[in-house]
Amino acid sequence: xxxxxxxxxxxxxxxxxxxxxxxxxxxxxxxxxxxxxxxxxxxxxxxxxxxxxxxxxxxxxxxxxxxxxxxxxxxxxxxxxxxxxxxxxxxxxxxxxxxxxxxxxxxxxxxxxxxxxxxxxxxxxxxxxxxxxxxxxxxxxxxxxxxxxxxxxxxxxxxxxxxxxxxxxxxxxxxxxxxxxxxxxxxxxxxxxxxxxxxxxxxxxxxxxxxxxxxxxxxxx
Amino acid sequence: xxxxxxxxxxxxxxxxxxxxxxxxxxxxxxxxxxxxxxxxxxxxxxxxxxxxxxxxxxxxxxxxxxxxxxxxxxxxxxxxxxxxxxxxxxxxxxxxxxxxxxxxxxxxxxxxxxxxxxxxxxxxxxxxxxxxxxxxxxxxxxxxxxxxxxxxxxxxxxxxxxxxxxxxxxxxxxxxxxxxxxxxxxxxxxxxxxxxxxxxxxxxxxxxxxxxxxxxxxxxxxxxxxxxxxxxxxxxxxxxxxxxxxxxxxxxxxxxxxxxxxxxxxxxxxxxxxxxxxxxxxxxxxxxxxxxxxxxxxxxxxxxxxxxxxxxxxxxxxxxxxxxxxxxxxxxxxxxxxxxxxxxxxxxxxxxxxxxxxxxxxxxxxxxxxxxxxxxxxxxxxxxxxxxxxxxxxxxxxxxxxxxxxxxxxxxxxxxxxxxxxxxxxxxxxxxxxxxxxxxxxxxxxxxxxxxxxxxxxxxxxxxxxxxxxxxxxxxxxxxxxxxxxxxxxxxxxxxxxxxxxxxxxxxxxxxxxxxxxxxxxxxxxxxxxxxxxxxxxxxxxxxxxxxxxxxxxxxxxxxxxxxxxxxxxxxxxxxxxxxxxxxxxxxxxxxxxxxxxxxxxxxxxxxxxxxxxxxxxxxxxxxxxxxxxxxxxxxxxxxxxxxxxxxxxxxxxxxxxxxxxxxxxxxxxxxxxxxxxxxxxxxxxxxxxxxxxxxxxxxxxxxxxxxxxxxxxxxxxxxxxxxxxxx
Numbered sequence: 001x002x003x004x005x006x007x008x009x010x011x012x013x014x015x016x017x018x019x020x021x022x023x024x025x026x027x028x029x030x031x032x033x034x035x036x037x038x039x040x041x042x043x044x045x046x047x048x049x050x051x052x053x054x055x056x057x058x059x060x061x062x063x064x065x066x067x068x069x070x071x072x073x074x075x076x077x078x079x080x081x082x083x084x085x086x087x088x089x090x091x092x093x094x095x096x097x098x099x100x101x102x103x104x105x106x107x108x109x110x111x112x113x114x115x116x117x118x119x120x121x122x123x124x125x126x127x128x129x130x131x132x133x134x135x136x137x138x139x140x141x142x143x144x145x146x147x148x149x150x151x152x153x154x155x156x157x158x159x160x161x162x163x164x165x166x167x168x169x170x171x172x173x174x175x176x177x178x179x180x181x182x183x184x185x186x187x188x189x190x191x192x193x194x195x196x197x198x199x200x201x202x203x204x205x206x207x208x209x210x211x212x213x214x215x216x217x218x219x220x221x
Numbered sequence: 222x223x224x225x226x227x228x229x230x231x232x233x234x235x236x237x238x239x240x241x242x243x244x245x246x247x248x249x250x251x252x253x254x255x256x257x258x259x260x261x262x263x264x265x266x267x268x269x270x271x272x273x274x275x276x277x278x279x280x281x282x283x284x285x286x287x288x289x290x291x292x293x294x295x296x297x298x299x300x301x302x303x304x305x306x307x308x309x310x311x312x313x314x315x316x317x318x319x320x321x322x323x324x325x326x327x328x329x330x331x332x333x334x335x336x337x338x339x340x341x342x343x344x345x346x347x348x349x350x351x352x353x354x355x356x357x358x359x360x361x362x363x364x365x366x367x368x369x370x371x372x373x374x375x376x377x378x379x380x381x382x383x384x385x386x387x388x389x390x391x392x393x394x395x396x397x398x399x400x401x402x403x404x405x406x407x408x409x410x411x412x413x414x415x416x417x418x419x420x421x422x423x424x425x426x427x428x429x430x431x432x433x434x435x436x437x438x439x440x441x442x443x444x445x446x447x448x449x450x451x452x453x454x455x456x457x458x459x460x461x462x463x464x465x466x467x468x469x470x471x472x473x474x475x476x477x478x479x480x481x482x483x484x485x486x487x488x489x490x491x492x493x494x495x496x497x498x499x500x501x502x503x504x505x506x507x508x509x510x511x512x513x514x515x516x517x518x519x520x521x522x523x524x525x526x527x528x529x530x531x532x533x534x535x536x537x538x539x540x541x542x543x544x545x546x547x548x549x550x551x552x553x554x555x556x557x558x559x560x561x562x563x564x565x566x567x568x569x570x571x572x573x574x575x576x577x578x579x580x581x582x583x584x585x586x587x588x589x590x591x592x593x594x595x596x597x598x599x600x601x602x603x604x605x606x607x608x609x610x611x612x613x614x615x616x617x618x619x620x621x622x623x624x625x626x627x628x629x630x631x632x633x634x635x636x637x638x639x640x641x642x643x644x645x646x647x648x649x650x651x652x653x654x655x656x657x658x659x660x661x662x663x664x665x666x667x668x669x670x671x672x673x674x675x676x677x678x679x680x681x682x683x684x685x686x687x688x689x690x691x692x693x694x695x696x697x698x699x700x701x702x703x704x705x706x707x708x709x710x711x712x713x714x715x716x717x718x719x720x721x722x723x724x725x726x727x728x729x730x731x732x733x734x735x736x737x738x739x740x741x742x743x744x745x746x747x748x749x750x751x752x753x754x755x756x757x758x759x760x761x762x763x764x765x766x767x768x769x770x771x772x773x774x775x776x777x778x779x780x781x782x783x784x785x786x787x788x789x790x791x792x793x794x795x796x797x798x799x800x801x802x803x804x805x806x807x808x809x810x811x812x813x814x815x816x817x818x819x820x821x822x823x824x825x826x827x828x829x830x831x832x833x834x835x836x837x838x839x840x841x842x843x844x845x846x847x848x849x850x851x852x853x854x855x856x857x858x859x860x861x862x863x864x865x866x867x868x869x870x871x872x873x874x875x876x877x878x879x880x881x882x883x884x885x886x887x888x889x890x891x892x893x894x895x896x897x898x899x900x901x902x903x904x905x906x907x908x909x910x911x912x913x914x915x916x917x918x919x920x921x922x923x924x925x926x927x928x929x930x931x932x933x934x935x936x937x938x939x940x941x942x943x944x945x946x947x948x949x
Binding site: 040052100101201203204 | 703765846852916928
């Protein structure tokens with residue numbers, strides 16, 4: 001009960017401490033920051049112990065030891081990274097992690113991102129795709145032109161002063177310019193999304209804080 | 222010779238005890254004057270540096286005779302009490318030998334004795350010096366004790382003119398004499414005179430004549446011989462005599478001349494400098510009266526009234542011994558001594574160069590006089606065979622100068638080694654002192670392209686700073702002031718809080734925003750709507766508490782919908798904080814779920830989790846506030862199951878622009894998605910409910926409006942303040 005009462009109060013105070021940064025860097029802001037960071041790290045450590053060591057390693061060791069021997073050995077070797085003189089012992093584990101991680105990430109990027117995106121761009125002007133779009137052909141053209149121009153933006157070649165090459169360079173320059181505009185819009189939207197996310201967090205925290213306050217006053221929000 | 226450390230008496234080489242005081246004598250050695258190496262007594266040259274250990278006895282020209290004629294220490298003789306006759310004889314010996322007149326007192330002396338007298342006249346000062354300073358033995362030391370070869374080493378600097386002897390023919394002289402040239406002319410003359418070389422007379426006396434004499438004659442001769450001579454000849458004569466004489470000393474080898482009269486090794490070397498005499502030219506010399514008179518006239522001294530030699534009675538054995546003096550005592554002529562070191566024989570190359578350089582330097586500045594205290598004191602027990610005065614002039618010039626650090630010659634001062642104390646011996650390399658000037662040679666001229674580039678670079682360097690924007694006075698690139706920040710914050714807080722508290726004031730009035738069902742939310746709703754309680758849904762909570770306020774509002778309607786459909790929920794997270802958020806959210810909606818928990822490894826965890834079973838779950842819902850977790854789940858799901866696993870995303874507003882390409886229908890990577898309050902409110906709108914996302918969406922819209930108004934108002938105020946014109 002006490003936790004249910006003090007928890008929201010402490011959370012509200014820490015939120016105000018964070019918002020005090022509007023006045024500049026101050027000890028309250030630092031205090032809240034350290035509390036959040038420490039609590040998060042401590043909680044993460046507890047989660048690792050509960051879910052990984054107890055949930056995976058120990059359970060696997062008891063039930064099927066052969067399945068966790070190699071991971072345990074690699075994990076123990078990784079602990080040597082904390083010792084400067086014996087850090088090389090952990091290179092095996094690091095190499096294993098990097099190798100497997102890179103392979104998994106590369107496979108996922110090819111099959112999950114690059115190929116589907118290329119296929120979607122290539123079929124953006126198909127009738128079926130256009131029918132699914134809100135603005136039809138405009139959306140399809142935007143996808144194709146935007147993708148091509150954005151890629152041409154990163155074309156860095158020497159310009160020729162005259163001739164056929166100059167015409168081709170002019171086309172590339174125009175496409176790159178369009179691609180730069182698209183990038184500007186995309187980055188603007190991304191920044192707006194970040195701003196909206198931050199403002200959403202603020203709104204959410206304010207909603208929680210004032211909801212508790214009004215609830216304490218017997219009012220419902 | 223070994224000098225007794227106690228009484229200073231000179232003892233014969235090899236003696237263990239002093240003949241005078243009986244003190245044990247230390248081991249002997251000769252210290253090299255150049256490198257201080259201890260050499261054996263008999264060594265003529267140093268075994269380390271080849272420097273000559275024995276001096277050249279000839280004094281340099283221009284120096285006084287005193288410097289050249291150093292005293293010769295007396296020979297160690299047994300100490301015997303002097304009788305009256307001996308005292309008189311000793312007294313007579315104390316007279317200067319220059320005053321002797323051998324021609325008057327020895328009319329019946331044999332020829333060899335006359336030669337001895339003649340030679341003795343050449344070294345009067347040596348005898349005097351010896352008696353005055355060095356003769357410490359109780360036995361009187363007479364001029365007759367000086368061998369003729371030693372007498373010849375007298376005032377070498379003074380030429381001896383022998384008018385009665387014709388000059389030697391060039392063909393008669395040995396090669397080494399001819400090579401010496403005019404320097405050795407005097408010696409050559411002496412050699413032609415038939416002077417006995419070193420030790421000739423004693424050797425003959427001991428080896429041949431004396432030994433060949435009949436016993437009776439020898440006994441008589443021994444009786445007539447002085448005591449000191451009997452001591453020397455004792456061992457040989459003792460065998461022939463039946464009774465041993467008490468005066469005779471210990472056994473001594475008398476077959477060698479060096480045992481007859483102890484001659485120092487260095488003195489022997491010096492004696493070798495005397496001119497050799499061919500055996501066939503050894504004459505029976507007559508007393509050189511004319512030559513002697515010439516010497517007397519040259520010195521201007523009166524002949525002595527009493528001659529010490531005349532007081533010595535010549536024994537009969539000695540007279541007999543001189544009759545057989547016709548055999549040359551040696552066969553090979555010793556090298557002559559010279560005032561300058563023999564260049565071809567003795568002097569090493571380095572010493573020659575040193576002499577040459579020192580001679581040049583000597584012309585420029587004077588060498589400080591020789592100082593006794595500068596010489597190193599020999600260690601006890603090591604005999605210094607070289608007397609200081611015996612150092613020839615050429616060696617004196619080479620002596621290291623100690624002038625208290627005052628440079629006496631050009632060049633660096635050698636501080637160690639054999640050349641210690643010398644200056645300018647090793648010439649410095651001129652290259653080290655040459656100025657370090659490097660004259661580069663340009664073999665080609667730069668081409669036009671290089672010159673053009675250089676000119677372009679120079680022009681760029683010469684241009685002023687690039688179009689720097691002129692700043693007005695007082696203008697600074699300052700950050701927003703505290704008032705500005707507080708003002709903006711107050712506006713934002715007022716807008717958001719006012720919109721949140723508006724229902725308390727005005728009730729459920731019109732909203733700023735109207736929730737719309739977007740395509741992503743609609744497809745997600747349709748997907749979830751197609752599930753039933755037989756399906757399993759894997760939910761990945763990959764966001765933490767910081768993003769929970771936003772994502773919980775967006776995820777809550779979706780999770781409720783899943784709960785309504787009765788699907789089996791399995792919750793997993795690749796972030797440690799995801800489990801906590803999942804617990805809170807699922808507890809809030811009261812859903813039953815299966816918590817897989819945290820799986821480390823990001824993409825590997827997702828791949829491992831999705832690849833455990835061949836049959837994929839009915840749906841994968843990814844809740845993330847960052848693009849990376851969403852991408853890894855989408856990619857691994859596509860890589861593992863392809864299109865068989867529909868993937869839905871619930872993310873923050875910041876994730877929407879990045880995830881939109883995946884949401885494209887043609888790509889098919891995301892079946893449906895809900896982003897932020899807008900997506901949540903859209904999903905709520907599809908569900909026909911007004912939830913938390915819709916309520917917060919108004920506050921969010923108010924905040925956006927406040928930000929826009931603030932930006933417009935700020936620009937307006939900025940324009941009105943006139944700062945814009947100043948910055949143009």
